[in-house]
Amino acid sequence: MRKLTKKKIKISPPLLISGSFLLLIFVGTLLLKLPAATTVPISWTDAIFVATSATTVTGLSVFDPGSVLTGFGEGVLLVLIQFGGIGLMAFAMAVLMMFRKKIGLQNRLYLKEAYSQYSFGGIIRLVKYILIFAFTAEGIGIVALTLYWIPEYGLADALHLSIFHVISAFNNAGFSLFPDNLVGQQSDPFVLLLLSTLFIVGGIGFTVVVDVFQKKGFRHWSLHTKLMITGTVLVNFLATVLVLVLEYDNSETIGKLPLFDKLFVSYFTGVTPRTAGFNVVDYGAMEDPTLLLTMILMFIGAGSASTASGIKLTTFIVVVLATISFLRSEREPEIFGRTLRIEIILRSLAITAISVLTVWLFLFLLAVTEDIPFLPLAFEVVSAFGTVGLSMGITGELSSIGELLVSVLMFIGRIGPLTLFFLLVKPKKEHYRYPYDQVFTG
Template structure:
């Protein structure tokens, strides 16, 4: 007979990330993990960034970390992206152990599923999909990089960047990240494809693999696929137009290179963190638009963060339904329930409040311009990892604030609120009254 859950799923999920960060920090402080000594705060910052698959760093990982340190970083990225609970279940499966009710409930919470039915089978499919996708990408990228780096380095670089891209981490072993590959369409397509696949959500991928007709897909899958296509297309066009004549970013490139780089810059803020341009040289409108992309994020039950694309779509749909005086918003001939609308509004409100609080705190602790600080905050909350170049200039307290924000962004602010508060069931109802709004 199964024991009663000793801890709620949100507590276990948050604790698993915290434990991973603690162990990773200890490993990263070992003398043979870095080429030069780093402080505890910097080790904590890097490990938190890797575990939350963010990509922000106060130093260049490629030149500061030894191979041991880089491998630790990779393991943290993979565990942080897919989830520690998924790996725990994978180990139990390999050991042919029974998956108990507790583990099934934790998986249900991790994958944001409505029930525990078939959750272990879903976890198996996700693990197989991750291994297959990363393996195929590693082969293609290795073959492409062999002429440039040689077989050994090409294989290692491919392994690192594929895992980093699929898990939307954005860490790179190159000093300028991926700025040296703006004229390499294959690298752009492979990296962006991994970012998109990892970001649309594992549930969406499984749904598509089981049903080969658009009509048979779930509403969530339809919204993610169509929404991703639309937002990536619009973002590419907007960034292309805004940066077209900016000689510090894409202005000096040829038209094809401008389009490909703009496409890359449209995809990567959806929580990936790679960069092919210097964000510190972008136009202010481009930076503001990029912050919006970082705040939206990608899909639920994925390697991405942000408020999630479906949350954003539901809010937009509910707004239009209100203007049209419709009782419920309708998407793809399906009504969106009030519960989902309220949840989306709560997620957005709490997320905006979180971003504001940390931005406000950093304006007090840091002597840096407002726009770069705002950009850093949105990047940390969305676990994106792109920066205007101020990460290394943060104070020790500022680095801690960003670490906390990355952690909240990965587990979700609502998870923290569920941990800190206890639901209270009210058995009575007060009479309604009028409140004037707007």
């Protein structure tokens, strides 16, 4: 009897995370719909859309937040962003810890290595550490940016702008109070470097930050940290170079900028798609190959248990490694002197497959409901799924149904499609295994 009762009140992590996000969006919608929140009345769909966009740290908006939101409205937006960014990071870490605790022997070693600072029950302490990390990073960012902006804006406005943009950056939200996002800042290396550092640190994942701070030297890092750091450096470098080369002569993006600015803008444009979503150029004027590159980067995203979304860089790396090892007739891939288990490959396969399916399905639905050209629509869909917030400028043209569809997609993208599907699919009961059989593929 007792066992039954216990089972009944147990809420699964996927349900808890989905439920709390929905609650947050619900409350956020109500607050944004209050007359006090906006300078002009907004529709319910617009309120839902922007509340979802903030909670999922996407940054897509159907109106200009800087001019439409009042101080109160901005405050609501920031709270939603903090909960949606840091909150999910803390939650994901807690789940990872509980998960790891259950796995037992095979991961004990890793667990000891990576989380030796926590007792196993110390979820609260973990959350405390995450908050300390987040608020320290944001605090430093706010002070630095305020000091830098005082000469230009005066103390009050500098502080106001800094708080908003630093929180937006660290949480990978990409909302800006400037009407053209950060296009006006494209020749300001200080702002670009500061904000990009914040969103890279916020998006790389808490375990990675802990590892890098606690252990001196690459050799001592966990495999996850090694992959994230190497992968991030490599992908960001490649993306920067590709953007620079592809847009070099495009007079509507970086073509007219001096070389130094070209470099910085290319760097920022290369790193921002992996969830941050600030833009320093007009994506509507970008070359098709660069847009294609950006879509891939948005789909990949950054780190697990972070303020970023997407399928995650490690998922992408595992799929690539598994493919290479298959071609080399190896069963399990090896990297940095470690072997990856089949389970991780199967998980990465599932995440990628479900994500592709989700993106495709929503693109299909929006192609039915919207009268918008294919590329901008596909770009918007991938951007919403990756909770990136970059847009070729069609967000305001979405129909009401379109806004709701994109809202649902941002929600799925942030909680992770796996989380959602775990809610929908019941685990199979144990039974005897059927005999093995062969199928021809490819």
